[in-house]
Amino acid sequence: MSSTNTLKKHVVLVHGYILSGTGSNIYNLNVAQRWKKQGHAVTVVCQDRLADTYSWVDEYIAPEKPVPSTPPPYGSIRVVVPDIGSLLPVYVYDEFPSVKPIPECSDEEIEQHIARTSDTIRRVVATGCDQILANHALLSPVNVSRALRSGDDGAASSGVSFNIKIHCSAITFVLKPHPRFMKYSIEAFNHCNKIIAGSRHVYNLVMDVFKDSVDNIENKLVIIPPGIDPDLFMISSDFQASLTGFRQTLSDAIKSDSSGRKNDNMKAQFNNSDLLTLNNVDEMLVRRSKAYNQRVCDADLLERFPTIKPNEPTIIFFGKFLNTKGVGELFMSFPYILERWPTSRLLLVGFGTYREHLEVMLEAMVTGNMHLFQTVGFAKDEKGISFLDSQVDVPKYFKSITDVECCRITITGYLNHTQLSLLLPLCNLSIMVSKFSEGFAMVNVEAMAAGVLPLSVDHSGLADILSMIDLDNKALADVMRISVANGGDYGLVDANSLIEILPHKFTQALEYLYPELDFNDKTVQTNIRCKLRELAVNYCSWDSICNRLLSL
Secondary structure (H helix, E strand, C coil): CCCCCCCCCEEEEECCCCCCCCHHHHHHHHHHHHHHHCCCEEEEECCCCCHHHCCCCCEEECCCCCCCCCCCCCCEEEEECCCCCCCEEECCCCCCCCEEEHHHCCHHHHHHHHHHHHHHHHHHHCCCCCEEEEECCCCHHHHHHHHHEECCCCEECCCCCEEEECCHHHHHHHHCCCHHHHHHHHHHHHHCCCEEECCHHHHHHHHHHHCCCCCCHHHHEEECCCCECCCCCCCCCCHHHHHHHHHHHHHHHHHHCCCCCCHHHHHHHCCHHHHHHCCCHHHHHHHHHCCCCCCCECCCHHHHCCCCCCCCCEEEEEEECCCCCCHHHHHHHHHHHHHHCCCCEEEEEEECCCHHHHHHHHHHHHHCCHHHHHHHHCCECCCCCECCCCCCCHHHHCCCCCHHHHCCEEEEECCCHHHHHHHHHHCCEEEECCCCCCCCCHHHHHHHHCCCEEEEECCHHHHHHHHHHHHHCHHHHHHHEECCCCCCCCCCCCHHHHHHHHHHHHHHHHHHHCCCCCCCCCHHHHHHHHHHHHHHHHHHEHHHHHHHHHCC
């Protein structure tokens, strides 16, 4: 619909996966919703077969249905799911129907996926569109490139330009270790208009990988950070109302779907002491994590969730439970935090195959069973990688906790963004201690928008936000920055150093928020909350980000 109204466009968003969870999924959800709110017509081409259940989706075209011949109305979202058969190529294995890691796919399987997906995209473009945004370096960009071109010479046939938004996983997990797939990215990069990096780290990564194979790449690359929804992530003016609202959303979610994890059920089914006699500990724990639905709220979370008090220092991790995220090391450090701050709380919000590792490690801390803790923490996956960094000195840092102290640690499981937006403002601090490179510090910005002080290691894409704050308020940036030695399994974070530093960092942050260490006196914290939100909104508001995307 090349519209005569230059203010409104039909934009097509191509994302090969789903529209919930974390990372690029949430990025695409937010971009689609914001463009809709701005009055644009939006078509999302993805593989989310639950999209017809989302309240913000106005029209859903299932794989077996034909693509409509006309575009969606302005101010609406149409989701189109291509029929890709029984194979969904992914970067790393995940619990999702028909997935197969791209490195395990044959050229024939990849080409078949491209042909099926590009055919659907071609039909979407035929409805009339103004602009396309393809996500990741694989495979959505080549799907779009093939859809827009025809003939043996690859001549452009549609007149529609497309841009590519880079998320790091395709490059990190596929292209760098398996360069035979580079040809698909190079093909798309050479035909696209702009390549969008979310941070200086991602910009440098793309330049490093593609500078010798993509024409004019230095003029194609631009930096546009991801955004936050300032109307969703907000400072709470009423602590109790937010807590009550959060608990109500849990109640509603559990009533709607109670297939999530139940602690009593897991204890009845599995005996943790049996793990000590097994050679395949990681495999068994991953199998446990499949005994319930990880993509919904825990079925018993409402009864397990503590009544947080405004004067309890609370730190939150939210994201996916991966061995790269440093959650195990954070876990090990928290007993030392409790030793200094006995009323503090740790909330672990997330999902993933390492959920059950955390649950067993928590039990081991309560029972004082260092052998069980070590067995689970160092259990190797199919790639020979463990949840804890292999260099962690467990005998030195393992610390038992009491039942009372255990109640200060809550593993919530999955929370959607609405639930998270109510929980975040109840916290004092958030934490990001990834041991592996990250494209951008989205969780840190979301925390800031809610007035929560984020503590973060300072590497890769995480450094961009810290550098931005350095320019505005160096003292604030210094408190946020976790300066840790390089090293460990991924070369970026020395895990032993991290475990030692975190209790001191927690204390420094509390002293910054509460100079008199009176947690009932919110004067300074309130001012800092407002400053954090101001910085987040000014730097990463979705309205301005989405306008920039459309201006390319």
